Amino acid sequence: MDLTILIVDDSPFIVDGLAAILTRKGYTPISASGGDECIRILETVKPDLILLDIMMEPMDGWETLETIKKNPVTKEIPVLMFSAKKITPAEAQEHSMSIDDFVSKPVSPAQLMDSIQRIFSRRNDVNLETLVAQNKGLDPAVIEEYGALRKSIEVDRNLLVVLKSSSGMDVPGHEVSREDVEALRNIEDKIYRSERRLREINDLIGKAA
Structure with missing residues (x-):
């Protein structure tokens, strides 16, 4: 399959669990412990998909998404948002054009x-x-x-x-x-x-x- 997925979450437990699932399914996972690290990784790596958590600190998922989409080099990378936080209708309206899907935790x-x-x-x-x-x-x-x-x-x-x-x-x-x-x-x-x-x-x- 040879497709790379960047997992961005500030919980090591969740990152490890998702990485294990993706590996079993034939994908190549890359891990980032937060938005800042995600942006640094994207300076040298272009994954096929970004799996991005919303609730992170200090840079949350929406801020990370905005940074990704503002960069001409990374703006076309599909982003799958996920979170235990309920997404609000206002957030959906604001960000729906920038994301490729949304799933809720767990x-x-x-x-x-x-x-x-x-x-x-x-x-x-x-x-x-x-x-x-x-x-x-x-x-x-x-x-x-x-x-x-x-x-x-x-x-x-x-x-x-x-x-x-x-x-x-x-x-x-x-x-x-x-x-x-x-x-x-x-x-x-x-x-x-x-x-x-x-x-x-x-x-x-x-x-x-």
């Missing part, structure tokens, strides 16, 4: 592998579909938008499931704050708009010479 091996494989499969699919679109002479900007939409829709759908569960929206009688309800509706609206635009681009690809 992470089962099956859940972790499903997420990792989903990220790699999506990337492979988009690369193949991009080649088809390029061969048909589609506008490069539209091709780039297509890839971004494919990722955005999958990430937002997953975040929506996680957020609805953590907010208690599906629990009868549980009161959800107005801000959370509005944020969830905004995510649903974003998914709808993205799906509509993706269908338009698929029509363009189908009609291209």
